[in-house]
Amino acid sequence: xSSITPPNQKQEDRSLDQALRPKKWNxxxxxEAVKKNLKILIQAALERNEPVEHLLFxxxxxxxxxxxxxxxxxxxxxxxxxxxxxAIEKIGDLAAILTxxxxxxxxxxxxxxxxxxxxxxILYPAMESRNLDIIIGKGPSARTFQLQLPPFTLIAATTRAxxxxxxxxxxxxxxTFRLEFYSQxxxxxxxxxxxxxxxxxxxxxxxxxxxxxxxFTPRVANRLLKRCRxxxxxxxxxxxxxxxxxxxxxxxxxxxxxxxxxxxxxxxxIAKFNGGPVGIQTLAAAVAEDEQTIEELxxxxxxxxGFLERTQRGRLTTQLAYKHLGLKKPSQSPLI
Numbered sequence: 001x002s003s004i005t006p007p008n009q010k011q012e013d014r015s016l017d018q019a020l021r022p023k024k025w026n027x028x029x030x031x032e033a034v035k036k037n038l039k040i041l042i043q044a045a046l047e048r049n050e051p052v053e054h055l056l057f058x059x060x061x062x063x064x065x066x067x068x069x070x071x072x073x074x075x076x077x078x079x080x081x082x083x084x085x086x087a088i089e090k091i092g093d094l095a096a097i098l099t100x101x102x103x104x105x106x107x108x109x110x111x112x113x114x115x116x117x118x119x120x121x122i123l124y125p126a127m128e129s130r131n132l133d134i135i136i137g138k139g140p141s142a143r144t145f146q147l148q149l150p151p152f153t154l155i156a157a158t159t160r161a162x163x164x165x166x167x168x169x170x171x172x173x174x175x176t177f178r179l180e181f182y183s184q185x186x187x188x189x190x191x192x193x194x195x196x197x198x199x200x201x202x203x204x205x206x207x208x209x210x211x212x213x214x215x216f217t218p219r220v221a222n223r224l225l226k227r228c229r230x231x232x233x234x235x236x237x238x239x240x241x242x243x244x245x246x247x248x249x250x251x252x253x254x255x256x257x258x259x260x261x262x263x264x265x266x267x268x269x270i271a272k273f274n275g276g277p278v279g280i281q282t283l284a285a286a287v288a289e290d291e292q293t294i295e296e297l298x299x300x301x302x303x304x305x306g307f308l309e310r311t312q313r314g315r316l317t318t319q320l321a322y323k324h325l326g327l328k329k330p331s332q333s334p335l336i
C-alpha cells in the first residue's frame with residue numbers, strides 16, 4: 001500500500017526535517033506538561049553541575065521525541081550521540097559507543113523497544129553505576145574487564161514502551177514521559193513556523209486545511225506542507241486553500257487525514273470480514289501489509305478517530321467508520 005509516511009525518506013526531506021526541528025524551548029510547540037517537568041530537571045542538574053538523569057520518552061511516531069532529546073542536549077551544553085535499537089547488533093557496538101562518551105554527554109537511543117535483550121543487560125550497570133562489564137574469551141579462559149564510564153545521560157525513545165523489559169524501564173530515574181497527539185491549533189502554529197523557515201508563502205486557509213489532515217502529528221504536517229509547496233511550484237500557483245486541496249487530493253488524503261492505506265484497512269475489515277472481529281495476522285495478510293506497520297502507523301490514528309476498536313477477539317470497525325466510507329452497517333453481524 002502506498003503511504004505518505006514511508007520509513008525511508010529522500011535525503012532532501014531528511015535535511016529539511018533537521019532544519020524544521022525546534023532549536024529553543026519556545027520554538028517547541030505542544031507537550032506543555034512534559035516541557036515543564038524537563039525544564040525543572042535540566043535547571044536542577046545545571047545547578048548541581050551534574051548530567052540529567054536517564055529519561056524515557058514514548059508515544060506515537062512523529063510527536064517530537066527526538067526533538068526533545070536534541071533540545072535537552074542543547075540546554076545542557078552537551079554533545080549528543082544518537083543511534084537506534086536495531087543498529088546496536090552486538091555488545092561490541094554498544095561498548096564502542098559507551099567508551100567514547102565524554103563527561104555529561106547524552107546517549108540517545110531511538111526505537112529502544114527493538115534493543116537486543118543481551119544489549120539491555122549490558123546497559124543496566126552502565127546506567128546505574130556507570131560500569132561497563134566486558135567479557136573476553138569463552139569457557140574457563142574467559143576474562144571479565146570492568147571499565148568505568150564518565151557521567152552521562154541515556155535518553156531512550158520508543159513507540160511501544162510495553163515491549164521494553166521491566167528492569168530497563170525502572171532504570172530511567174529521571175522519569176518516563178508520554179508524548180501525546182497534538183491539537184489542530186498546535187499543528188497550525190507548527191505549520192506557520194515551518195513556512196517561515198522554508199520561505200514558503202502560504203495563506204492561513206491553506207495551512208488550516210493541511211492541519212486538518214495532519215493526523216495530529218507534526219512530522220506528517222511538515223511533510224504535507226512540503227508536498228503542497230512542490231505542487232504549487234510545479235503548477236506555478238500560490239499556496240492558497242484551493243491549491244492545498246488539489247495537492248492533498250492528489251495524495252489521496254481525505255478531510256480527516258485518512259490515507260489510502262487507512263481506507264484499505266477499514267474496507268478490508270468491512271468487506272472481507274463483515275466488520276470484524278479479525279486478528280492482526282489475518283488482517284495484515286488480507287491487505288498485504290506488515291503487522292507492526294499496521295499496529296504502529298495506522299491503528300493509533302484510526303482508534304483515535306473512533307473508527308476502529310481493538311478487542312481480545314480482534315479488530316472491529318465502528319459505526320463511524322461505516323459512515324465515513326459511505327457504507328451502511330449491517331444490523332447484525334455473525335459471531336466469529
